[in-house]
Every structure is written in structure tokens, then in C-alpha cells.
Amino acid sequence: MSKCALYVTMPPSAVKTIRDLIFYEYAKLIARSAGFAGNYAFIMKKYTELREGRLAWSNLTREHRKEFERGKSCTYCGSPRNIGFDHIIPLSKGGTDTPDNLVACCASCNTSKGDRDLYDWWVNTLHRDEDTLPRIVAGKYLKLIYDIHKEHGTLDSTDLDGDSKLTVLDLGVVLDSQHESTPSAPKNKPATTPRKGDTKTRKRRGAGGIHTRRTHNTANPSGRGLINRIRRKLNI
Template sequence: MTRPSRGRALRGTHSGAGRYSIDRIPRGRAMPPRRDTVRDLLHYEYAKLIADAAIRGRAGTAPASRVGSEYWSFVMATYRRLQKGELVPSSILRENKLLVSGDEGCAYCGCTESLQWEHIVPRAMGGPDTIDNLVRACPPCNQRKGARDPLEWYGENRSHIPRLVMGKLLKILFEAHASAGTLDARTFPEGQRLSTHRLVEVFRTLDSSSG
């Protein structure tokens, strides 16, 4: 496994309330759609994850290969269907079935020795103590990840986050923002531009409101 960078996720140059930060756009890639709300941003991440499997056949811990017009055309079409409600992301049950029926390896590197249950969003960050937020991980990956969520841990290599991990993360993020009433928020946290790596702060919000 290539160790994830500890750097921050790449950001675009947009600024101001109601704007969003984006990955730097690779050569030959079309400008991504406007993502004005938390829901838009999550749907866009879902669309990329779906395209990883449908177009690139991504499986296991293999990094995503997000290049080519066919791939990005599929992303855009999938995003539009998600936005219109014509396509609904797979249920969390499907991800849990993948966890049980998939290969018995670390969710991050595939190692099969001394596996432990690991919280995708750490409990210290307000992550839920449920199967939705759990994967199997080897001790080295568990220790390197520490009290960080996958987006923070992988940093610039966010596209390398394994499909199982990212799929479960997106689902619990969607549920958490639905509970917090922030799916249609144009800034998150309040007053800050939208960025995928900031969306996990919703768990702290829910944790503090229930405390």
C-alpha cells in the first residue's frame, strides 16, 4: 500500500460564502458541474465512485484511475441522474454485505493478518459506533490512520481511498447531514465554502447537539 500523503486535500481558487473548493482539473477533463449545496457535493462524489466500478472495474484496494472522456462523461451523466432522483445510491446494507462477503483483508491495504475493527470516522470526531462506520483494518494501517478520517489521512491521494471505505463514508455523511438538516446548505460549516474534506465536521455538530 502506498502510504497516503499527510498533506491537505487539493483546493481550487474559488472563495467566499456559497462557493466551493474543487480538485485541480487534470488536462483533458471537463469542468465539473456547479456544486452549490452539500447534497450536490455528495452526489458528485457518489458519481465518481460509481464510475470507478462501472467504467474502470475498480475493486478492492486498487486506486481509482479517473482519466479519459468516457470516464468523465459517465460521471456527469450519473451526477445528473442522482440530482434528478432517477438514480439512488446503493443502501448501506449493500456496503455491509460487501464487508462480509468480500475478501477477508484490511480495507485499506488488503493485508490479512491480525485484523481489527476500525472506525472510518473516529469516535473522537463524533463518528457513530455502528457497523455503518466500521471496517476491518490491519494494526499498521489502524495506527497510521490514527484519529483521522480517511479524507484527512489520504490528503492529496484522496482518489486512492478504497471503494468500500469511501462508499461507507459517503453514506454515513449523507445520513448525518440529513439528520443535521444541512443537505441543502450552501456553506458548511456555516459561513465556510463547501469542500468535501470539511463535510465530516457534521459529526461533531451532531455530537455536541446531543450532549
Template sequence: MPPKYVKTMQEELFYEYAKLISRSAFNGKINYGFVSNRFKALRDGKITISGTIREWQREQELPKECVFCGAQENLHMDHLIPRSRGGKDSADNMVWSCRSCNTSRGDKGVFVWLGLKRKDNLHCLVAGKYLKQLFELHEEKGTMNIREDTIEQLCGTCRNKSACIEWNTEKKLTCFCLESVF
């Protein structure tokens, strides 16, 4: 769950990205003081989300393995945002995934599939790509300024209700809301 200072969908995206920056800076750990600092810098426009070209270059250096479990066999290109839910067939939306993870995930969003406890273990480059995709979708749909007190605007059409029930996050602004637009 995000802290109380995260009030809009855009701020939830910035918060998740700030945690990603922390994981990169602190060897996989989340330093919440640093997260707060990076969140404010993102929100205030002092820093920006990195470009996709930089991440593509770094991604080319990774070993060819499943980005979710590390398996090196039965690999397939997987769409971060499933095509069946409007995901693009582009390099920005593609990652290596093993058959087991791909089948297990199906057409779920990455955060819903991984759950609140495992989502922050997603490889930093993959998480960055995914958050950029979600950012673009929320910009396109005009949902960036939805606040927790108006989150019900998304709940009516969201396909993540079962995850919200499971994690007791109904009508709360969470990472699951980020996946509500596809």
C-alpha cells in the first residue's frame, strides 16, 4: 500500500517508479526515505522517468532467461500488457518468459499475478518497462488525476476485483489500480 501522500494515479506511478529507483540504488533494497525523496522529485518534475532506449540497451546485456523466475528453457516472448487486453506488439512491451510463467500469468497484469508481496522483486529493467507502459495507458485514457476518493470510477470496469478482494485493497489506490486500464 502506498503512503498517504500518494493521492492520484499519477502519483502512484511515480511512487512505484521511486521504489524502482531505490532498488537500483540500494542493491535491490527499498529505502523508504530515499523513495520519498525520489517520489517528490518525480512529482515536482525535478527528475523524469528514464527513456526506453536506455533500458533497451541495458536489457540487451541481460542473459536470455525468464524475467519472472530465471528459467533458461522453454522461453517465449511474452507481452507485459497482454495483447488480448490491448497490449502492443512492440519491444517496449516484450520480455522473455518461460512457458510455465507465461501460462500461469495468462492475461493478468504483472502486479496482480505477482501479488503485493512479490511485485517488488520484479527485475528492475522489466519493472521500468512495465511502469512506462502503464504511464502511457493512463495518459491515453485520461485517468492520471483519478484520486483514491474517486477510484470507484475505475472499479466499475476493472478486471482486477478478485485481486483487490484477496489483498483487501478494494476501493483503495494501489498498484492494482495501475492495471485497471487494460
């Protein structure tokens, strides 16, 4: 998969995992809020505090609420026309219909974003620098995606999109996962979910020998299960 890397920044070498990257991106948001955008020492201080649990990462909540209540303009482009809401994590990818996952958004941006991952859309479609993403939406996204990675057991992963680099484009890859990750389940316990979504191979013996017929079932219990598990996680 080729990714446009022009608008993403490689994090410093201390940032090695998805967990680190989420805290690092959040530290950059705090720096922007505090007027220290690009100040490496300030960012790494906040990063360390977040990582060690000495700083709660909900301290942008007040700012989020203010921006949200003000919001009769699009969070992404600023347009005051045709304003509705965008689900930051798309409903089709397990996002919820709750304020944590909503920002004011114009119809044009909503259509353009569709069910794309936020950073993927911002960087690869709009060709904007990752650090120009509005703070309110980036902050909400980072919190949501942290919980989803925690649920999937991927917080300690070092690269999820297979390009051998850890960037914000790795964060949304977890949303496309079609299989359930069950890190807490007993290892030898057989799967209890019916395998309806699998491709089945049936063998029939006939005059010509063994015939193989592949059948597909469009039911996808794994996807629904994932959404339900995320909803339970978020206490929805």
C-alpha cells in the first residue's frame, strides 16, 4: 500500500509504539493550545507526563466543549453553510453516535471524508499537514483511537500499515480490522462464533474427479461483534 508521506512527520526515536505515538500527538496538541507549537522540549515534557500518568489527557475538555457549543461552522473548513455533524470514527467502522465522537461539519467535508480514517482523509485526500488538523477533532480522535487500540491489543504495535514507519497513518488501520482480537481469551479455547463469514471450500467427487466449489456468505458477524464490543467499552 503506498502512502503519501509528504504531509506526515516521523516522530522522534523515543516514540516507538502506537501508545507512544498517541501520547506524543496529544502532547503536540497541548503545546499548540499553550502557544508552544513546535517547541520540542515542551512537547517531550508533556509527552513524558502523559505517558507516566502524571498528566490527565482530558484537560482539553473545556476547550472542546467551548468549540463544540460555538460550532455553527464546520470544524474542518470553517464554512457556515449546511452544517451538520461528522462522526469522527465512522459509524460503519464502529464509531458511536455520541458527543465524544461528533464534531460540527459541513455537508461538503462530510461527503469528502465519507468513512475514511480521519488522518488518512486529511493527509491523503486534502493534502494537509497532519499538524493542521483542528485541535478539537484531533484530541477527540486520539482518545477514541486509544481505546480502540487498547481493545484490540495493538497499543504496543510498532507499525500497522506495513510501511515500516510509525506515523499517524498507522492509527486508523485498526478500524479496518475484520477479525476480532481476543487477547484475554484462553488460548486453547475454540472459537465459538459461527464461521458464516468465512469462505468455504467444498469438495465433491464426480466423474471428473474432485471439484472444488467456493461459496461466499455475506453475513459478517465479526464486524457486528466488533461494534458491539466497542460500544460496551465506551459504555454506550
